[in-house]
Amino acid sequence: MPQLAPHIFELLHNQGVQHAFGIPGDFALTLYDALAESKIKPIVMTHEPCAGFAADAYARIRGLGLAVVTYSVGGLNMVNAVAGAYAEKSPLVVLSGSPGVRERRERDLLHHKVKTFDTQRRVYEEVSLYAKTLDNPTTADADIHRALDYAITFKRPVYLEIPRDMVYAEIEEAEHQPPPIKRTDSDALTEAIAETLEMLNRAASPVMLVGVEVHRFWLQEKIVMLAEKLGVPVCATMLGKSVFPEGHPQYIGVYNGEVGHPYVRNIVEESDCLLMLGAFMTDFNLGLFSAHLNPASTIYVTSERIAIKHHEYPNVRLEDFITALCSSKELPHHNPSGITPMKPRVAPANGKMSMSSLLYELNQFIDSNTVVVTDAGDVLFAADDIQTQEGTSFLCPAFYASMGFGVPSAIGAQLADPFRRAIALVGDGAFQMTGMELLTAKRLELNPIVIVVNNSSFASLRMMGHQNADFVNISSINYAEFAKILGGQGFVIETAQQLRQAFHLARESDTFSILDVRISPDDLSPASQRVAYLFAKTLKG
Template sequence: MADGYARTKGISAFVTTFGVGELSDVNGLAGSFAENVPVIEIVGSPTTAIQANKKLVHHTLGDGDFFRFEKMHEEVTAGIAHLTADNALTEIDCVLLIAITEKRPVYINLPIGIATITVSKPQSKLNSQPEQLTVVEAAILAEVEQALQQAQRPVIIAGHEILSYHIEQQLDAFIQKFNLPITTLPLGKSAFNEDDAHYLGTYTGSTTDEPLRSRVNTADLVLLLGAKLTDSATSGFSFGFTDQQIISIGSTEVLFYGDQQEKVQLDHFVSALATLSFSRFTGEIIPVKRTENLAIADENLSQKQFWKMVEEFLISGDTIIGEQGTSFFGLTNVPLKKAVHFISQPLWGSIGYTFLSALGSQLANKDSRHLLFIGDGSLQLTVQELGTAIREKLAPIVFVINNNGYTVEREIHGATEQYNYIPMWDYQKLPFVFGGTEQTVATYKVSTEIELDEVMKTARNDTERMQWIEVVMDQEDAPELLKKLGKIFAKQNA
């Protein structure tokens, strides 16, 4: 939940108990670490006296070592602070700066007694922004400028770190000033306004539709900004360009045609791109194709038709959360409206993540309409937080895709194997199990195009209640991108 809050608000914090509580959150922290999400974990631990005397207290391994769990966090956090009366102020500031600048989780161990000590009020605010580019950053910026000046067919690929640093507007200023064509990876969807004429679509490697695939693959300069070429983002590393075409500017790595350079502060650097001076691009830009005049029939819902109907249902300013599975791969090629924020977890890929993330995001921004798309298998892992959503009076629109099991796994391996089936629940009634009433939740179950169309019309206007929509589709049906990707992964795993 904290991860989703941070993706929308910019940063978040949560508190856990020592040992049993903090270890339950390691998986979530790993996802935040992998995808550059600044989350602060505050662990309430025993008093300093108990720790110093190695007392055998509950929630420990019974050996008097109070640093074991802290050490376990070292690989999934960017900074750790174990607070004492002497170091609390400096250590807290230190890890906060790490979270803000690196956009990664940090860990604070707070012994009970330390939480109540009196400290002096800080005299100034934390300052994470340098006043000007460093010498190294200025030199790299000049090289980027020269490359763009010489390029005849440049293309920009934006990634998830643009979202992590909340620098979408700075990226937009750069694109608009120089009239550059831009695409995003699935890991980074919504980093650029997909309703803009400069937007070419979502690039997914060899599975990308034409003409986008050829436009990117034949570019003489591919400028990656905050992007990582992961397997799930590029259909098994099947992107069609080489190191000799790539300049990559990221938060942890800068590469020029395969050669590693010194690092830059990404947000500061992207902001500076609009200050460059080179000729505006004058070549052809073919924007992403959108669904128009969609016909609705009294037929069973297919994956293909469902995502087209979703495209027409979206409005500007939405927050869309796509579960890693059928939902994510269905949404990847859905063109978004202006000012839409897209949340997913395609790098870490912990199923069930999005249900919690959607709730955290809506807590962070209740003014944005939130739409969650999640499969039945993923939902069964984290559905208990539905009670939290109802308690907090949240009103997302939830599409539960019921296709009787793990569709992603079926596409990759074991289409008819028992392990890809799950218990069949009565999903339409779940909200009432967790405290929902007809005053707080509207529930529906649809299996045809007409049924979904009618429910969408109703849900669009019923904004005060949670909309819980069970969408039944054939278990052997899948988004076209997932079918292609499944074949690629199956071949690679053979």
Template sequence: MVDIATRELRQPVDIAEYLFRRLHEVGVRSVHGVPGDYNLAALDYLPKCGLHWVGNCNELNAGYAADGYARVNGIAALVTTFGVGELSAINAIAGAYSEYVPIVHIVGQPHTSSQKDGTLLHHTLGNGDYNVFANMNKGISANLAHLNNTYDAATLIDNAIRECWIHSRPVYLALPTDMITKKIEGERLETPIDLSLPPNDPEKEDYVVDVVLKYLHAATSPVILVDACALRHHVIDEVHDLIEAAGLPTFVAPMGKGAVNETHKCYGGVYAGTGSNPGVREQVESSDLILNIGAIKSDFNTAGFSFRTSQLNTIDFHSTFVRVRYSEYPDINMKGVLRKVTQQMGSLKANPVQHISNALPEHEKDSSNQTITHAWLWPMVGQWLKENDIVITETGTANFGIWDTRFPAGVTAISQVLWGSIGYSVGACQGAALAAKEQGNRRTILWVGDGSLQLTVQEISTMIRNNLNPIIFVICNEGYTIERFIHGWDEAYNDIQTWDVKGLPVAFGGKDKYKGYKVTTRDELTKLFATEEFSSAPCLQLVEVHMPRDDAPAALKITAEAASARNK
């Protein structure tokens, strides 16, 4: 029997189908998560909406994977179940919120009548409170919606997806079991969700542009510094146009690695305060004007707050304001401002920038030492990388080491510098590799420590299950090196159980679907890099890279020392 409300609908569609078709519309092709009895019926709708179910090993890993997928694809979707599932994912969602990563988190909830009656169901706290977990997510979500009624479900879905995209942060959608099959108006699916930014007030925008141009033309040694929020808030095209038109020396902060074309003549390297190459540090800190685009000035992103730049010489561009020296202009998005500055700036005073290459340091060039050190490793990695690679680095030696590479054009860099959740990179690698496969199989390369790997190693199983072919380098250096440099050099809590890393995929049923390698010398790694079959990434490949326990990139040592001092 069809109820009256359904008969009045012109194009009836189930709520779950409406939601998943909207996700497909904005570019999602794969959905991460873990099945649970409160979301199972919703998962039945994925195939008919053109979506692939990934099926992760646990919700935390699924959240990390959705994060990695979103950084490559632009947006991601995650499905968990009420209570136990969503709380397992909450750390990953908090990381995505912290680092401006758009994830639509769909939580399967109990029947609305059970919630209303406070029924004592499994996965609850046993106190009848069905809002407690949603409230936990409120502070780490750009939008939170309960799809409890048919009359506003479509509006709530559309608004949540728009907020996710505009703010580049997670949103939370609660979908009760009885609402999955409820009918709503499907006609509105014919009109795409408007994902465009709200326009700036024209008069205010023009005023800010005039102020920026005034200081830009007066400067004698201006530079551009690009950071993560330029990526997250969709202004990369504007940034590239600005660099091309201005011809100014251009640098990136660590979290902004990969945001600009590092083969461009204007690219000058990574600026991270005292963690920078000396030439980079001198040019940025001596500049009389820094165009700072999308900055996130966290401790690890500034090598322990070691930036030596003055706000008097800085113009900050953000998604919600522009700050010119000490004058702040709120409610103004950088996108339109950057575009007009580029169009109107004319010629500028541009100093030359030092050439950045992947040449080995002088003390490593003719060394007969076969020990793989960070000073030797990262320039070699830079020489091996290809255009359009995706490079994921765990927070630790790998994340700091990658600063010393110069990327080919089109490389996407993924790391969790601000949130820094150990093991993040393995899950993120699975999501990134899946997005890469959907985009035409770009190479996906992960660098992770042996300690970090042990937290999320199960996602290698998910990679095998989804026929993904990342190249995973595991730095085997006997435990948590970054922690050792902060505190407890020889303490047991920084040690780990040694694993047969290259043999792990066998335990996950991937005996014939991967290749494993163990390298202990420079010659062995150089030979591996030169092997065409290995570099072509024909299947999942796992490489043990054995390095000394007490070796680390210089930037990590500086940052760890600062962290240790603050902790005291």
């Protein structure tokens, strides 16, 4: 009979999980013993939120991530990061140690307890798709398989709580029952494809808008094939940036309503057939709801909902729809030669550094061996004008938008894909939340490049009409010197020449680098300038 925790780790390793992020604690020590004995390498972080962010980024690249924490003080400390993974559909497995089954019965007032022994599990029910305490050897195996199936199938976090006296408990193997997923109704699929083909064949200016689910469900190759068969312009949402190769001749840029580039906005909003595949229609993806999309010209396809004009097709899976459409012989073909890629709204530095010149130099530096991670704030909106070189080479929290995502996610990304260099673009406010995690990068001999936009403020709050408020100003340090204290290398950047030299030295380094880019608090990325304008316009009514 298999033992509970070793069985879980074996199943996770078989799914491609090679690293587990977390922090041990007394209720999780036995669980960490089992982890250390497994084929999965424990990655001990400095703070549980960082463990959650790193595991989230790992999951976005590998297809499954793992965080292992202790009871309450660890698990509850990580809730925010797991909430972000849930909101943005990242398949993260959370394992938490907890008080033993026997001691729960015999000792009511154990440390780390909040309200009841089930408090943490009930909290996780709100930020995960499946949450279970594994306290029954008879049902544990079925619960484990169900949790992993839910995470892999629905691309959401799941939570398993393991009492410390159950870690090595022998459990009964259960017959594997697949999760109750949505099944495609063949007649509904036929009707949906027919209506889609009718719209595409009638349209004079169709456009594809692709989102993050294209990556989550591993549909990139089919999407590229579909785009090339149609010969139409392709754009992405901010959350889905890089799921379609940005060097492809049909790719025109990120669509983000009035926040985004006018060229992309006009092509999308003037289209007479907008094929939206795997895209979340959130306020960030729609330029703070400044988008003007005509439902009568829209085909909206996600894993949760398919709507074509005003018709709903609830019993059709995203994967089946895209596969059927891609293989159809009735697809029209348009001449793609007239498609012009969007040119980033950036320019070389004229004197001191600006966000525009920083993005310009970053675009020159990025290559096919790079994965870019941005944090929340101005750097997130700045992604509109970043040009990546490979599919799925960009990660960001563009829906949940939690600050602190960037640095730990760069670590998770580099462990998930060791063949690509991670670059984190973070504001100084976000860096102060999770930048200490570079100690972990040093210990693991990782070499991410962290660009800190040093403007001594929460720039995203300043652009919301609070330029003169005291609470948008933050403390500042010399981040280049801080890098050296942590064991890496640091560079103060005030000119484009200094930035180019720092990029060169950072690329050649085998340790992490912090590029301390000094920018005025009033300077914003091109996209954030549009956000500021929209906020001001909203405030004026």
